[in-house]
Amino acid sequence: MIIVMKAGRPQSEAVKIMTELEARGLKPVPLYGVERTVIAVIGEERDLDMSHLQSFEGVDKVMRVVKPYKLVSIETHPEPTIIEVNGVKIGSQQLVAMAGPCSVESEQQMECAAAKLAEMGIKILRGGAYKPRTGPYSFQGLGKEGLQILKETADRHKMAVVTEALDVRDLDEVCKYTDIIQMGARNMQNFELLKELGRIKKPVLLKRGLSATIEELLLAAEYILAHGNNEVILCERGIRTFEKDTRNTFALATVPLIKELSHLPIIVDPSHATGKRSLLAPMTKAAIAAGADGFIIEVHPNPEEALSDAEQQITPEEFEKLYENLKPIAEAVNRHF
Numbered sequence: 001m002i003i004v005m006k007a008g009r010p011q012s013e014a015v016k017i018m019t020e021l022e023a024r025g026l027k028p029v030p031l032y033g034v035e036r037t038v039i040a041v042i043g044e045e046r047d048l049d050m051s052h053l054q055s056f057e058g059v060d061k062v063m064r065v066v067k068p069y070k071l072v073s074i075e076t077h078p079e080p081t082i083i084e085v086n087g088v089k090i091g092s093q094q095l096v097a098m099a100g101p102c103s104v105e106s107e108q109q110m111e112c113a114a115a116k117l118a119e120m121g122i123k124i125l126r127g128g129a130y131k132p133r134t135g136p137y138s139f140q141g142l143g144k145e146g147l148q149i150l151k152e153t154a155d156r157h158k159m160a161v162v163t164e165a166l167d168v169r170d171l172d173e174v175c176k177y178t179d180i181i182q183m184g185a186r187n188m189q190n191f192e193l194l195k196e197l198g199r200i201k202k203p204v205l206l207k208r209g210l211s212a213t214i215e216e217l218l219l220a221a222e223y224i225l226a227h228g229n230n231e232v233i234l235c236e237r238g239i240r241t242f243e244k245d246t247r248n249t250f251a252l253a254t255v256p257l258i259k260e261l262s263h264l265p266i267i268v269d270p271s272h273a274t275g276k277r278s279l280l281a282p283m284t285k286a287a288i289a290a291g292a293d294g295f296i297i298e299v300h301p302n303p304e305e306a307l308s309d310a311e312q313q314i315t316p317e318e319f320e321k322l323y324e325n326l327k328p329i330a331e332a333v334n335r336h337f
Ligand code: PEP
Pocket: 102, 128, 132, 164, 183, 184, 185, 186, 207, 237, 269, 272
């Protein structure tokens, strides 16, 4: 950390802050210039509260030298983390394809989607039983009944399950039915939930918050790792911008940037990122070309009748075409499904 003092201020102000740093076990190294003093701080700066230091009399700027996260950083762990679910090695050369309806609606709906997806070789079935809806009068999901339908359907087709937990109170129940716990965009900064995910022995699919920065996404993942669970799959699902023609703005650069910053796998969710069926195929291709470790796409046997996100869901037949068209792209970047 570097602390820049204001110009023309007494040395005593720099001495005061240095005493504070020493009391916290850090080593301040002052550089006394003609106009101002600059203090270089040696030691673990992540534990320091920047705003506390900034509040000292005479401080102009406090600048971090290292990233605020550690466990998720590629510097701490240069090898990619590989998470195995139902025979798919997520984060390796193998790409992961997760697909299924936005919400679990009925046994028949899930069976129809899963049977076709399983036939295509899809190993991970999605479906929301607890739905985070913007309005309280929209379909909220089938809850526990939805979890049961999801798990029974997946078992019949030898698929693994990914589903969302919305609340700390439901976490243990959701864990009984799922192989991957989804942390939705709206909960990315639910810190109590993130801490609880640390003690769970299941991989977490952590979606980027609607207005979260990449650093905030990595810090959310850091919570889970810091509390004991190293199996986190990041997910770019688009962010809120001024653009109205797509549901969100698909921030594709997140994918290669995360690869520079972290060892965790990253997948994309083009369904929520674009909200438009016609954009799913081109954006999934782009994501695979950019280095994504896979995708999660909403597939419904009858999208027009879907109880949530009807406009962005595709039929199993449309999905099959998209999936087949991805294979040459994957091969071109030395990946496979
Ligand atoms: C979902 O995947 O069902 C979902 C609600 O996504 P997000 O949290 O990204 O909005």
